[in-house]
Every structure is written in structure tokens, then in C-alpha cells.
Amino acid sequence: MAEKPIQVDSTRTLNDIPRASTVIGSGAQPFALDAEDGEKLSQIAEASPALKKGTHLFLQGDPFMAIYVVRAGTLKTYTVTNEGEEQITGFYFPGEVVALGGVGTGEHPVSAKTLETTTVFEYPFQQLDSLSAKIPQLRVQLMNSMGKEIRAEQQMMLLLSKKTAEQRVATFLYKLSDRFKQRGYSATIFRLSMSRNEIGNYLGLAVETVSRIFTRFQKNGLIATEGKEITLVNQSELNTLAGNPVLTADCGAL
Amino acid sequence: MAEKPIQVDSTRTLNDIPRASTVIGSGAQPFALDAEDGEKLSQIAEASPALKKGTHLFLQGDPFMAIYVVRAGTLKTYTVTNEGEEQITGFYFPGEVVALGGVGTGEHPVSAKTLETTTVFEYPFQQLDSLSAKIPQLRVQLMNSMGKEIRAEQQMMLLLSKKTAEQRVATFLYKLSDRFKQRGYSATIFRLSMSRNEIGNYLGLAVETVSRIFTRFQKNGLIATEGKEITLVNQSELNTLAGNPVLTADCGAL
DNA sequence: CGTCATATTGATACACGTCAAGGCGAGTGG
DNA sequence: CCACTCGCCTTGACGTGTATCAATATGACG
Numbered sequence: 001m002a003e004k005p006i007q008v009d010s011t012r013t014l015n016d017i018p019r020a021s022t023v024i025g026s027g028a029q030p031f032a033l034d035a036e037d038g039e040k041l042s043q044i045a046e047a048s049p050a051l052k053k054g055t056h057l058f059l060q061g062d063p064f065m066a067i068y069v070v071r072a073g074t075l076k077t078y079t080v081t082n083e084g085e086e087q088i089t090g091f092y093f094p095g096e097v098v099a100l101g102g103v104g105t106g107e108h109p110v111s112a113k114t115l116e117t118t119t120v121f122e123y124p125f126q127q128l129d130s131l132s133a134k135i136p137q138l139r140v141q142l143m144n145s146m147g148k149e150i151r152a153e154q155q156m157m158l159l160l161s162k163k164t165a166e167q168r169v170a171t172f173l174y175k176l177s178d179r180f181k182q183r184g185y186s187a188t189i190f191r192l193s194m195s196r197n198e199i200g201n202y203l204g205l206a207v208e209t210v211s212r213i214f215t216r217f218q219k220n221g222l223i224a225t226e227g228k229e230i231t232l233v234n235q236s237e238l239n240t241l242a243g244n245p246v247l248t249a250d251c252g253a254l
Numbered sequence: 255m256a257e258k259p260i261q262v263d264s265t266r267t268l269n270d271i272p273r274a275s276t277v278i279g280s281g282a283q284p285f286a287l288d289a290e291d292g293e294k295l296s297q298i299a300e301a302s303p304a305l306k307k308g309t310h311l312f313l314q315g316d317p318f319m320a321i322y323v324v325r326a327g328t329l330k331t332y333t334v335t336n337e338g339e340e341q342i343t344g345f346y347f348p349g350e351v352v353a354l355g356g357v358g359t360g361e362h363p364v365s366a367k368t369l370e371t372t373t374v375f376e377y378p379f380q381q382l383d384s385l386s387a388k389i390p391q392l393r394v395q396l397m398n399s400m401g402k403e404i405r406a407e408q409q410m411m412l413l414l415s416k417k418t419a420e421q422r423v424a425t426f427l428y429k430l431s432d433r434f435k436q437r438g439y440s441a442t443i444f445r446l447s448m449s450r451n452e453i454g455n456y457l458g459l460a461v462e463t464v465s466r467i468f469t470r471f472q473k474n475g476l477i478a479t480e481g482k483e484i485t486l487v488n489q490s491e492l493n494t495l496a497g498n499p500v501l502t503a504d505c506g507a508l
Numbered sequence: 509c510g511t512c513a514t515a516t517t518g519a520t521a522c523a524c525g526t527c528a529a530g531g532c533g534a535g536t537g538g
Numbered sequence: 539c540c541a542c543t544c545g546c547c548t549t550g551a552c553g554t555g556t557a558t559c560a561a562t563a564t565g566a567c568g
Contacts, residue, residue, distance in 0.1 A: 079412055082497055087412040101405050104398025109405045129394065133387055140383065144358030146400040151355050151363045153407035158333055158341040160414035161458030165556065196515060204415030206557050211516055227515095227565075243336055419524065450547060460525050465548055481533080481547095 030069055030097045030145050037135045044127040047071065048120045057098070057112040057120065064102035066124045070094045073118025074193040077101075077110040078201075088202040090152070091115075091194060093179060097145040115193045160204045163243065168203040169213045170241035173223065177232055189231045284323055284351045284399050291389045298381040301325065302374045311352070311366040311374065318356035320378045324348045327372025328447040331355075331364040332455075342456040344406070345369075345448060347433060351399045369447045414458045417497065422457040423467045424495035427477065431486055443485045 033041055048071075051057065057068060060079060068075075075092040077099075089110055092098045102108045103125070132139035159168055181187035192199070200210040217223045222238050224231040232238060287295055302325075305311065311322060314333060322329075329346040331353075343364055346352045356362045357379070386393035413422055435441035446453070454464040471477045476492050478485040486492060 079408060081412060081416060085416050087416055089408045089411055101401060101408055103401030103404075104394075105401060105405065109408060129397075130390075133390060133393065136384075136387060139387065139393070140358075143383075143397070143400065146397065146404065147355060147357030147359060149404050150357075150400065150407065151359065153404065153411060154333060154343045154355055154363060157343055157407060157410050157414060158335060160411060161455075162335060162339050162341055195513095201415075207515080208517080208558080209556060212556095215516075449545095461547080462526085462549085463524060466524095469548075 030095060031138060031141050033135065033137055037137065040131060040135070041123075041138065044124060044131065046122045048122060051114050051118045051120070053114055053116050053118075055114045055118075057114065058108050060108055060111045062108045064099070064106060064108050064125065066122045067100060067102075067128065068098045068112075068120040068122055070096050070098065071119040071121055074115040075112050075118060075120075076115055076194065076198060076202075077112045079110050086201060088198060090149075091202070093183065095183060097149075100146050100149050103146065115198075165203075165205050165209050166213055166216075166241060167243050168205060169199075169210060169217070170238050171243070172199065172203055173230070173232065174235075174239055174242045177235070187232070188235065189229070192228045192230055284349060285392060285395050287389065287391055291391065294385060294389070295377075295392065298378060298385065300376045302376060305368050305372045305374070307368055307370050307372075309368045309372075311368070312362050314362055314365045316362045318353070318360060318362050318379065320376045321354060321356075321382065322352045322366075322374040322376055324350050324352065325373040325375055328369040329366050329372060329374075330369055330448065330452060330456075331366045333364050340455060342452060344403075345456070347437065349437060351403075354400050354403050357400070369452075419457075419459050419463050420467055420470075420495060421497050422459060423453075423464060423471070424476075424492050425497070426453065426457055427484070427486065428489075428493055428496045431489070441486070442489065443483070446482045446484055 031041060032038075048057075048068075051073070057075065070092050072094055075098055076088050077090045077092070078086050078088045080086050089101075092112075098112055098120070099108060101110055128138075128142065132142055159171055163171065176190065176192075177187045180190050194202075196210050196214075197207045199205075200207045203210070214223070214225060217238075218225060222232075222234045222241075224233055285295060286292075302311075305327070311329065324346050326348055329352055330342050331344045331346070332340050332342045334340050343355075346366075352366055352374070353362060355364055382392075382396065386396055413425055417425065430444065430446075431441045434444050448456075450464050450468075451461045453459075454461045457464070468477070468479060471492075472479060476486075476488045476495075478487055
């Protein structure tokens with residue numbers, strides 16, 4: 001059981017899975033514990049091999065057995081309607097926890113697919129749960145991750161039902177920037193691992209609309225793009241467009 | 255501390271709070287435990303007085319101290335954009351858990367307001383967490399509730415970005431029906447405790463659109479309305495419109 | 509260097525929002 | 539018991555943001 005390798009795409013099964021040797025990741029760590037508890041945690045974690053672009057980590061309807069933490073690369077999760085339409089529910093970067101929507105149900109409510117070559121840590125949920133009884137910190141962090149997911153989705157609901165196309169794209173770029181910054185990467189220049197199509201799908205927009213807004217933002221000097229590379233030229237203006245509170249240096253007065 | 259009454263609307267403070275004497279609720283219980291553990295749980299729960307319509311249970315930005323379970327009545331949760339626009343993120347009926355989005359953050363990410371006279375149980379989160387270390391079942395149920403919230407929101411994202419106005423309303427009615435049925439109430443005739451305006455807000459539609467669709471559904475013999483009372487006349491057709499899989503009696507063959 | 513997915517750009521259509529005007533029902537007070 | 543008021547709901551006319559359709563352009567990859 002402990003030696004069960006991670007299976008992907010219902011075809012792939014690799015055997016040579018290294019154990020997680022360190023506490024997960026180097027950036028924003030979802031599960032950061034002291035040395036002793038970290039050791040217990042890494043005992044139950046399994047590191048995946050490099051999953052190449054387009055690989056499914058799990059499919060909607062698959063039995064829910066584990067949650068995952070992205071180690072490197074990017075994942076998207078999505079649901080499909082009965083008409084076969086796909087709705088992307090989230091993008092996941094290194095250090096972020098995937099599959100929390102499956103907690104409390106027998107099966108995964110979404111599919112998870114890599115957007116580029118990606119590696120993850122797998123945490124069998126049963127073991128994670130019993131371990132969380134002994135390690136209060138782990139329990140707290142696990143619930144924090146779930147709370148974070150809930151808040152992110154609430155923000156998406158707001159975006160999808162109240163914001164204009166322009167505000168959606170601005171918000172998207174701003175939040176990406178923020179997440180990269182938190183991980184110690186550049187907040188102003190980064191690579192979009194997802195296609196325009198996927199951005200549109202996620203934001204509830206047609207591809208064409210996303211494309212038009214990207215060009216408009218470029219003309220207005222807000223951003224500069226070169227394929228999937230993007231540079232945020234005027235961050236504060238972008239932030240304003242996104243409809244976020246303006247974070248000036250001093251705003252404590254009132 | 256244990257005697258602290260629930261405060262509401264930043265004006266209301268009642269003293270005569272009864273302790274939760276039984277395991278919560280009678281319908282779908284989010285926290286159902288055996289007698290002994292149930293006793294421990296009710297030790298930390300506090301029952302609110304009857305909160306009249308329009309009362310805030312907590313406001314966005316309030317310190318996150320506790321989660322709540324609806325005992326009777328209805329609540330809505332909502333966020334506000336910087337432009338002051340309100341987005342309803344959920345409706346909560348008896349037995350359902352409110353405020354889970356606050357877990358892992360210092361403050362409530364949404365406001366919670368009663369839609370009618372409502373009573374709730376309050377569970378101080380700190381105590382709930384430490385209790386969940388001793389009672390594995392409670393820990394599981396707490397996380398299940400969070401997982402459920404995540405899934406509900408993912409479904410809302412799909413609705414908001416992919417479904418037509420008609421599909422949204424049909425989905426809304428269908429899901430309400432389902433929730434009432436689960437609680438042992440009629441699945442075909444019930445009272446909408448929220449206004450048309452609130453329905454529209456929740457579904458990302460203008461009030462007028464909701465109203466028009468309600469009348470259209472009536473003309474087509476799908477529903478019958480009489481103010482806030484609603485009867486689902488043709489459930490299966492409504493279900494089809496909602497874009498849900500058709501649940502015929504026998505669908506096990508293939 | 510061809511092939512195919514992805515991206516851009518333009519022209520057109522439509523679902524739904526917005527604006528405006530009653531209508532209906534529930535309280536409230538005379 | 540009626541008249542008044544005030545929210546909420548309904549219905550109609552109209553405008554618009556964004557989807558859709560269509561035609562290249564661009565880039566990735568073998």
C-alpha cells in the first residue's frame with residue numbers, strides 16, 4: 001500500500017517513486033511543520049514523477065483517495081457539464097493544494113490536468129487525517145487550505161457575476177502577479193502557462209474577448225506581451241481596473 | 255467567556271442564551287455524534303436567541319471567532335465589491351454550516367444576514383478545533399462540511415460562467431427542492447424566503463430577468479407561484495432545463 | 509518547411525441589462 | 539374598514555457588452 005505508485009491518465013503507472021525527503025516545496029508551504037512532525041508527514045507523502053503536459057492527475061468521478069501539493073509546474077482543475085462543456089475551476093502553482101473539493105465525498109468532483117511538465121506530492125487522505133489528530137498544526141494548516149479555497153471561489157463568484165470582461169482580465173493578471181510574488185518570483189514579468197482559451201474559460205469569457213482585451217491593455221500601456229510571456233507595465237492602473245482597493249503607501253488615516 | 259452571548263448587528267446583545275441541550279437540529283445534522291461525544295460538543299455550543307429578519311450574524315471584516323449552524327430560518331452570506339456592489343455567495347437552511355470561509359483567516363470574508371426570523375448554534379472555532387483532535391468523527395465531519403462548501407461553489411462557478419438565465423433559474427429551483435427534500439420537507443411545494451432581487455443577485459441576473467423567467471415557467475406549466483410560495487409542477491422538465499442528468503427510475507443498465 | 513493548434517482581428521447577432529411605468533400586497537393610521 | 543404609503547414584483551421598450559461566425563496570422567513541432 002505504501003509502495004503504491006501514483007497513477008495518472010489511467011494508463012500511466014510508474015514504479016520508481018522517490019519518497020518526499022524534505023518538508024514540501026521551498027516557496028509558500030501549505031504544510032510547514034517542525035523537523036520531527038515534518039518527518040512524520042513526509043513518511044506518508046509520495047512524490048510523483050515528472051508528469052508531462054496534458055496528463056491527468058485524476059478525473060472527475062475517480063475515487064477520492066488523496067490530496068496533492070504542486071511541487072513544480074502548473075495544474076488546472078475543471079468540471080464538465082452534461083452537455084460536455086468544460087468549466088475550469090482553478091489553476092494551481094507550486095506550493096498550492098489540489099483536490100480539496102473531494103473531501104467528504106467518495107469521488108473527485110473535478111478533473112485535474114497538467115498545463116506543462118509538472119510534479120506533485122501525493123498525500124493519502126486517510127493517513128493525513130489520522131496524522132492531523134496527533135499534530136494540531138497540521139490539522140490547522142489543512143483546514144486553512146480548505147478555507148483559502150472557499151474564499152478564492154467566493155471571489156470568483158463575485159467576478160463571474162458582477163465584473164466586466166475588462167475587470168475580469170485585470171483581476172486575473174493582478175492575482176497571478178500576487179501569487180508569483182508570494183512565491184518569490186517576479187510580480188511584473190512572468191509566463192502564462194495556460195492558453196488564451198483556458199483563461200477565457202476560467203473567466204467566463206470567449207477567447208476572442210480575452211485576446212481583444214490583451215491587445216487593448218497593450219495599446220494603453222498597461223501590459224506588454226510576447227506570446228505567453230507577459231509584463232505588467234502599469235500595475236497600479238491594472239489594479240484600479242480590477243476594482244481592487246488602491247494600496248497606496250499610506251491609507252491608514254481614515 | 256463561556257457565558258458570552260452571541261452579539262448581532264453590533265447593537266444587539268442578549269443575555270439569556272440557552273445552552274445547546276441536544277445534538278444539533280433534527281434534519282440533516284452536520285455534526286452527528288454518539289451520546290458521549292455529542293455531550294462534549296453541546297458543551298461548547300451556544301444557542302442564539304431568535305434573530306429577526308434583517309439581522310446581521312456577522313459582518314465582512316469582523317474577527318473570525320466561530321462557525322454557526324442554522325437551527326431554524328434562513329441566512330444569506332454576501333461580499334461587497336469596492337464599488338459597494340453586493341454579491342450573495344450562499345443561502346443557508348437549517349442544519350447547514352455557515353462561516354467556513356473564515357477558517358484560516360483572521361476575519362470573516364463575507365457578511366451573514368437573516369432572511370427571516372432565525373436561530374443558530376454558535377461553535378467557537380478554537381474549541382471546535384481542539385475538540386476535533388479528540389473526536390475523529392467530528393474532525394471528519396468538519397472537513398466534510400468544508401468540502402461540501404467547496405463543491406457547492408464550484409457548481410456555482412459553472413452556473414455563472416456557462417449557463418443561460420433560464421438554466422440558472424431552473425438549477426436554482428431544482429437544488430432548493432433537493433435541499434428541502436433532504437430535510438424531510440416537500441420537494442414540490444415550498445416557500446422562497448429570499449426576494450426576487452436576492453435570487454437575481456445570487457444567480458448573476460437582473461431582477462427583471464428572474465421575474466420574466468418565473469412567468470415564462472408558469473406559462474409553460476413548469477411551476478406555479480403565489481407570491482413567495484412556489485410549486486414545482488413539472489419537476490423532470492425543470493431538471494432537464496437545468497442541464498442535470500435525467501434520473502429515471504432505471505438507469506443502471508449502462 | 510508543411511501541418512495543425514492557437515491567437516488575433518473584424519463584422520454581425522443576440523441575450524440580457526437598463527430604464528421606465530404600472531400593479532400588487534402588506535402594513536399603518538384615520 | 540377603507541385609504542394611503544411603501545416595497546417588491548411584473549411587464550414592456552430599448553440599448554449594449556460580449557458571444558458568435560469568419561477570415562487570416564502566428565507560432566510550435568515534427
